Each structure stands twice: as C-alpha cells, then as structure tokens.
Amino acid sequence: MLDTTDLERRLDAILQDHRGQEGALLPILHAVQEAFGHVPAEALPIIAMDQGISRAEAHGVMTFYHDFREKPAGRTVLKLCRAEACQTVGADALADHARQVLGVDWHGTSADGRVTLEPVFCLGLCACGPAAMIGDRPVGRLDADRLDALLAGVR
Amino acid sequence: MRIFVPLDAAARALGADDVARAIQAEAERRGIDLTLVRNGSRGMIWLEPLVEVATDAGRLAFGPMTPADVPALFGDLSAHPRALGLTEDLPWMARQTRLTFARVGVIDPLSLADYESHGGLKGLRRALGMSGAEVVKEVTESGLRGRGGAGFPTGIKWKTVHDAPGDRKYIVCNADEGDSATFADRMLMEGDPFTLIEGMAIAGLAVGASKGFVYIRSEYPDAIAQMQKAIVAARAAGILGASVLTSGRPFDMEVRVGAGAYVCGEETSLLNSLEGKRGIVRAKPPLPALQGFMGRPTVVNNVISLASVPVILDRGAAFYRNFGIGRSHGTMALQLAGNVKHGGLFEAAFGLTLGEIVNDIGGGTASGRPVKGVQVGGPLGAWFPPALFDTPFGYEEFAARGGLIGHAGLTLADDSVDMLQMARFAMEFCAIESCGKCTPCRIGAVRGVETIDRIARGDSAAVPLLEDLCNTMKAGSLCALGGFTPYPVMSALTHFPDDFARAKEAAE
Numbered sequence: 027m028l029d030t031t032d033l034e035r036r037l038d039a040i041l042q043d044h045r046g047q048e049g050a051l052l053p054i055l056h057a058v059q060e061a062f063g064h065v066p067a068e069a070l071p072i073i074a075m076d077q078g079i080s081r082a083e084a085h086g087v088m089t090f091y092h093d094f095r096e097k098p099a100g101r102t103v104l105k106l107c108r109a110e111a112c113q114t115v116g117a118d119a120l121a122d123h124a125r126q127v128l129g130v131d132w133h134g135t136s137a138d139g140r141v142t143l144e145p146v147f148c149l150g151l152c153a154c155g156p157a158a159m160i161g162d163r164p165v166g167r168l169d170a171d172r173l174d175a176l177l178a179g180v181r
Numbered sequence: 182m183r184i185f186v187p188l189d190a191a192a193r194a195l196g197a198d199d200v201a202r203a204i205q206a207e208a209e210r211r212g213i214d215l216t217l218v219r220n221g222s223r224g225m226i227w228l229e230p231l232v233e234v235a236t237d238a239g240r241l242a243f244g245p246m247t248p249a250d251v252p253a254l255f256g257d258l259s260a261h262p263r264a265l266g267l268t269e270d271l272p273w274m275a276r277q278t279r280l281t282f283a284r285v286g287v288i289d290p291l292s293l294a295d296y297e298s299h300g301g302l303k304g305l306r307r308a309l310g311m312s313g314a315e316v317v318k319e320v321t322e323s324g325l326r327g328r329g330g331a332g333f334p335t336g337i338k339w340k341t342v343h344d345a346p347g348d349r350k351y352i353v354c355n356a357d358e359g360d361s362a363t364f365a366d367r368m369l370m371e372g373d374p375f376t377l378i379e380g381m382a383i384a385g386l387a388v389g390a391s392k393g394f395v396y397i398r399s400e401y402p403d404a405i406a407q408m409q410k411a412i413v414a415a416r417a418a419g420i421l422g423a424s425v426l427t428s429g430r431p432f433d434m435e436v437r438v439g440a441g442a443y444v445c446g447e448e449t450s451l452l453n454s455l456e457g458k459r460g461i462v463r464a465k466p467p468l469p470a471l472q473g474f475m476g477r478p479t480v481v482n483n484v485i486s487l488a489s490v491p492v493i494l495d496r497g498a499a500f501y502r503n504f505g506i507g508r509s510h511g512t513m514a515l516q517l518a519g520n521v522k523h524g525g526l527f528e529a530a531f532g533l534t535l536g537e538i539v540n541d542i543g544g545g546t547a548s549g550r551p552v553k554g555v556q557v558g559g560p561l562g563a564w565f566p567p568a569l570f571d572t573p574f575g576y577e578e579f580a581a582r583g584g585l586i587g588h589a590g591l592t593l594a595d596d597s598v599d600m601l602q603m604a605r606f607a608m609e610f611c612a613i614e615s616c617g618k619c620t621p622c623r624i625g626a627v628r629g630v631e632t633i634d635r636i637a638r639g640d641s642a643a644v645p646l647l648e649d650l651c652n653t654m655k656a657g658s659l660c661a662l663g664g665f666t667p668y669p670v671m672s673a674l675t676h677f678p679d680d681f682a683r684a685k686e687a688a689e
Contacts, residue, residue, distance in 0.1 A: 087457065093441035114592060
C-alpha cells in the first residue's frame with residue numbers, strides 16, 4: 027500500500043509538469059505508471075480533478091489502453107510477440123513454452139514475483155522473429171532454449 | 182578507424198550492442214583510435230548485426246557478426262570470415278531505389294552535419310522560398326499517396342487543410358505502426374529522424390500549421406528516444422522553433438507516446454488518443470483535415486508519407502512522379518517479414534510483381550519449404566497464394582485482386598501454416614483490439630471466432646455464415662479494423678479451401 031501523503035506529493039509534481047499541455051491525460055498516465063509501476067486507484071480521482079473530467083472518464087481512458095496497469099507487474103516484464111509474422115516462425119509454440127515454464131497465463135506474474143508475461147502485437151522486429159522484449163532489451167530469433175537462458179538471468 | 186554498428190532495434194535484438202562493446206574493447210586493447218558510429222540499419226536484417234568498416238574504396242560490410250568475429254576486423258579485412266564486400270555493391274542494395282531511405286544506415290542518425298552533407302535540409306530550404314500553396318501543388322503533382330495504407334493523395338489532404346479557415350492548425354504524424362510485418366516507420370525514426378522532422382516542418386509551412394505531434398507507439402522505445410533527441414537537436418540548430426531556419430515562420434513539434442492500442446493507428450482514433458481520450462473511432466465527416474486535433478484543421482500523415490516530402494521538394498515533383506506504375510507514383514519501402522530467407526527493408530519503385538518480391542528479393546522461405554501464401558499489408562491485408570504472384574505492386578493492382586498493399590509489409594508463410602488458424606487469429610485480434618464503437622466490429626469479430634471454430638469442427642454449414650458475417654463487417658464498420666478484417670479471413674477461405682475442409686473430412 028502506498029503512503030497517501032507520499033503519493034499525493036509525487037502525483038502533484040507530475041501534474042505540475044504537464045500543466046498547460048494539450049491533451050495531457052496520456053502523458054500523465056504514462057508518467058504516473060513510470061513513477062509507481064502502475065496507476066494506483068487512489069491517483070485516478072486526483073488526476074481526473076486536475077484534468078477537469080469525471081472519475082468515470084479517467085477510469086475509462088486508463089482501462090481502454092493495454093499499457094496501463096491497475097497493479098504492479100513482476101520485477102521484469104517479458105513481452106512475447108503474438109502477431110502474424112512471428113507466428114509463421116513458431117511464436118505460438120514459444121508462447122506455450124513460456125507459459126509452461128513460468129506457470130502463468132498471459133498477463134500473469136510468476137509465483138516468485140520475478141516475471142510478468144505479456145502478449146504484444148508486434149515489436150517491429152518482424153524479419154527476425156519470434157521477437158520479444160525482456161525488460162527494455164529487444165530479442166530476435168528467440169527459441170525455447172534461449173528463452174530459458176534469458177529467464178535464468180532475470181533476478 | 183571508422184566502424185559502423187547499427188543501433189536499429191532489430192540489429193540490437195540480434196546482438197549489435199555486444200558486438201559494439203567488443204569492437205570498442207578490442208580497439209582499446211590494440212591502442213587504435215576508433216570512431217564508432219551507431220548508424221541505422223541498411224535493411225538486410227538477415228545479415229544483422231551488419232558491421233561496416235570505412236576504407237578508401239568505400240564501406241566494407243561484415244555480417245552477421247558475433248563478438249567472436251570482432252578481433253579479425255583489425256587484421257586483413259579481405260580474409261575476414263564474415264566479409265561481404267562493399268556494402269553498396271551487395272545485390273540487395275544495388276537493386277534498390279532509395280529515395281526516402283537514402284540516408285538510413287548511411288549516416289550517424291543524430292549528426293546534423295552528416296544529415297546536411299547527405300542532402301538533408303535542401304527540401305526545407307526550397308520550401309521556405311515558396312508559398313504554402315506552391316508547396317502543396319508540388320506535393321500534389323508528385324503523385325505521393327498515403328503510405329500508411331489508405332493511399333489517399335497527400336497533396337489533396339494538404340490542400341484541404343491549407344484552404345481551411347483557422348488560426349491554429351496541426352500536423353500529426355501517425356507513427357503508430359502496429360501492423361505485423363511493418364517496421365519501415367521504426368527504421369526511419371531510428372536511422373534518420375531528421376528526415377521526418379524536415380518533412381513535418383515542410384508540411385507545417387505548406388498548410389500554415391505551427392505545431393506538430395509524432396504519435397509513436399509505446400512498443401517502439403528506441404524510436405521514441407531517438408525522435409526526442411533529434412527534436413532537441415533540431416530545435417537547438419534553429420530548424421524547429423519560432424523561426425524555422427531564420428525564416429521568421431514558426432514550427433515546433435513534440436513526441437507523444439501511445440499506450441498499446443492497435444486501433445489508435447486509425448487516424449480519428451489516434452486524434453482522440455492525442456486529446457487524452459479513449460482511442461475510439463470518430464465518424465467521418467467531419468474530416469480531420471477540417472476538424473482534427475482539438476477540432477482544428479489537421480494534417481494526419483504516416484511517417485513514410487511525411488519522410489518522402491523532403492526528397493520531393495529537393496528533386497522536384499516530376500522526378501518523384503516518374504517512378505512507379507499507373508496511379509502508384511514514386512517508391513515504396515517494402516518490408517519482407519515472417520518466414521523469409523532474406524528479410525528486411527527494400528525500397529523500390531512501384532511495379533515489381535509479388536513473385537519478384539517474394540522469390541527474387543526475399544529468396545523464398547527461411548525454412549526452405551514451399552511458400553504457401555503471403556499476407557500483404559499487415560493483419561488487415563489479404564493472403565495471396567502463389568497463383569497470384571504475377572500481381573504488380575501498386576494500390577489499384579492489388580485492389581483488383583481482392584487485396585491491398587497497406588503499409589507494404591509482407592508476411593511469408595510456408596506450407597506448414599494452417600490458414601484456418603490464421604483466419605481465426607484475424608478475428609481474435611479484431612475482437613481484442615476493437616474500440617467497441619460500432620457493432621459489426623465489436624460483436625462481429627467475436628462471432629467470427631465462434632463461426633470459424635464451428636468450421637474447424639467440421640460444420641460446413643457455417644461457411645456461408647462466415648461469408649455473410651464478413652460482408653456485414655466490411656460494409657458496416659466505421660473504420661478499417663472491422664472493415665478490413667474480412668480481407669485476411671475471406672482470402673484464406675477463398676484461396677486455401679482445403680484448410681477449411683480438413684476437419685469436415687475427418688468428421689466424415
């Protein structure tokens with residue numbers, strides 16, 4: 027649970043940074059997620075008030091976009107591409123392997139809190155699939171053995 | 182010694198950072214004065230990481246490189262096991278017509294000096310000496326059409342915004358390149374970001390807009406960072422700001438980051454997202470050109486459309502227009518992806534046949550098995566069987582064969598791919614990504630998955646139902662997501678009927 031005063035102080039700094047920006051809601055939500063690892067439920071009414079919209083609207087925007095999380099992710103996020111180009115070179119089998127070794131389904135976090143598995147529809151690495159992002163590192167021509175090695179390197 | 186190691190995300194995904202580190206360490210160990218340039222990718226992804234060494238004869242290419250291959254770069258280069266010869270002489274490079282991508286992979290992407298010495302800013306300088314209407318006319322006469330997929334004439338869109346009354350207008354660059362098999366926008370933004378900035382500045386001057394946005398998808402962190410750095414550099418050099426190149430005319434721009442919604446690649450949905458709303462599609466009219474961002478006249482163009490403008494202004498409309506076939510003028514950045522032997526980006530004039538692209542340029546499948554089909558134009562594009570490989574690459578030519586060229590991404594699939602599964606995925610994807618505004622897309626996609634599952638179980642009575650559903654989605658959806666999902670589905674059903682009959686045979 028986040029300390030409420032701390033949340034309000036950090037949130038206020040983010041809102042100040044975006045004062046006067048046209049269409050600031052997405053940049054604000056990105057900044058909040060960057061700061062807290064997710065968009066805390068307590069933050070939404072404050073953001074809504076600042077932007078002059080209702081809580082329902084703010085909630086509607088936040089939940090529309092796949093990127094914004096209501097809860098923190100695991101320490102590392104593994105994004106596996108599920109799109110067509112990667113499918114033609116074995117992305118489905120790789121995804122089955124990942125779900126099995128992590129013991130989770132899509133969007134799930136491994137029991138030890140290390141890895142969250144997310145599907146992604148295209149990383150623009152379509153000539154070297156199956157593609158993935160592990161943390162902020164792009165990976166191409168991924169297979170089960172290399173995935174195991176990469177996952178072993180995640181703390 | 183001057184060595185180039187790409188910073189392109191695909192090169193990084195294949196180990197370019199490790200190779201760059203090894204090169205630096207080896208140079209240090211040998212006490213060699215090294216200039217390491219992190220350039221864009223030349224587009225030969227199957228050879229990445231592709232390292233280049235500058236010599237008196239030109240740039241020599243080596244690839245695909247691993248850290249173990251690095252020490253030999255400091256010996257006899259001709260004897261290097263990964264030596265490919267002069268980069269410019271490689272068949273993949275020599276066969277291209279690089280206009281939009283002329284500098285990608287060649288220059289240091291963030292060096293303005295490099296940019297200018299390779300022809301950068303010439304288009305903008307010429308545009309500054311012209312009236313807005315003259316610039317619009319030049320772009321119209323070049324025959325440039327929207328490279329994002331819709332193919333709408335860019336000049337006509339600009340003219341609408343130019344003629345629209347309003348003291349505030351906007352240029353919005355659609356860099357929400359969500360289609361599988363497409364990565365041209367990403368490669369351009371990472372490898373030559375100033376070209377996009379120059380194109381947007383020209384667009385701003387042409388239509389009377391002083392503010393621009395680049396809406397980049399969050400899945401492209403490298404491109405986002407590169408564009409942000411380039412904008413800061415362009416502002417510092419006076420290319421952006423209150424007085425573009427001391428002309429007294431203002432134009433500035435900023436990067437906005439998407440949040441993982443595919444539908445935001447649709448222009449009206451993108452505008453809503455940019456305004457801080459749900460990425461819901463807007464009904465047209467009103468056209469974004471008249472009531473776009475914040476209800477103001479707005480140009481919404483794809484990255485490649487805008488990045489093609491500088492060369493058009495520099496070399497003239499006629500030069501650009503003379504490339505291509507029919508009503509498809511200029512060049513297209515073909516992106517070969519999926520199960521392909523030689524995958525990557527290949528810029529060529531319109532008019533190559535699909536077969537030339539797949540077999541001669543792409544070299545067929547990576548697996549070595551026969552090509553079963555090629556999906557052209559991303560997730561909303563049709564699957565083409567080899568029987569249609571004589572189709573010339575052009576907007577009307579592909580439409581005449583029941584397909585579309587889209588953003589020119591091509592996904593090759595070999596004979597192990599089940600087209601029923603690909604059709605099912607198209608519906609599943611549409612259901613996940615539908616913005617929910619119109620019924621044919623929101624409900625149709627869900628029913629589409631169910632109907633294809635019925636066919637998969639051997640219920641052939643579901644086939645006419647699927648056809649009927651596709652017609653409804655095609656005719657009744659507000660945007661291309663619901664409207665074009667029938668393309669991959671129906672093309673799979675039409676060209677690969679065996680994959681839809683297999684379960685039936687098994688059931689009988």
